[in-house]
Amino acid sequence: MMNLNQLEHLLALDDTRHFAKAADKVHLSQPAFSRSIQALERQTNLILFERKSGEIRPTPAGQFLIDRARQLILEARAVQRDIHLYQRGEVGELAFGVGPFPCATLARSVIENIRNAYPKVALQTEIASPAELLAMLVREEIEFFVADTGDIGTVPFLQIEPLMRQYGHLYARCGHPLAKGKHTFEQAWEYGIASVKLPAPLKAGLGQLLQQSNRNLPQLALECDDVNLLHQLAVNTNTVVASTDLAAKPWIDKQQLVMLDISDFPKLFSNISIVSLGNRVRSPVASYATAQFRQLVA
Structure with missing residues (x-):
């Protein structure tokens, strides 16, 4: 089987039309160069050069x-x-995913840093629920994702790197009837609660707070994975939003939302992790991106 070195020798001889000069061009002795050309002729079963009158x-x-x-x-x-x-990192592409809360709290800074460090790399960011992101990862449509992994069990082919914990509460607009004083979850429920798409176990837990059976899981006023939309809805209506403290902070700082004091609301948190397929070597840009997520939460 011919190789690239032999083809380089072939081209050197065609360029120089002289064995000694061609050998010098490819940094070989003349006997070694001649043997390479002869081997190529044997392998192809072809006469490649005529040698007449010098x-x-x-x-x-x-x-x-x-x-x-x-x-x-x-x-x-x-x-x-x-x-x-x-x-x-001057060519190529990177596809990765983020869950709703990492999208609202971490993704923008990381994407800005990637664009500054690797302006020639094409980025594709998928924003979806952890279950949807996991399906994309298994299909190898994304290289990794950053999302809540509370419902992702121990899977042998996954590499899960814990990143941070975001705690959650109920929030409402300033001036909301529940904005002051202590209240129950059932009172907040009466105004309608908006949240990201919740897994069935968490819905069952809410059902227990409302004294509903598992067969009759509570119906949220709005399920949406766009966290900013949820916050805007809470600002402009009496809808109560379930969010993480980090995601709600900009709205709190602008005095548009307040955290509700709900006496029977359980301590909830979102375990944010970096998830990738095990035994895979990350591309240089993916390694940089995951490092940026780590530095951001350090």
């Missing part, structure tokens, strides 16, 4: 192979160049 020129078969070799060598050099560019 003149060396390619045969028709040799010219055919030379033309193909030039294309192959150009492609090989392009691949080599692209590998170097990829290693430096």
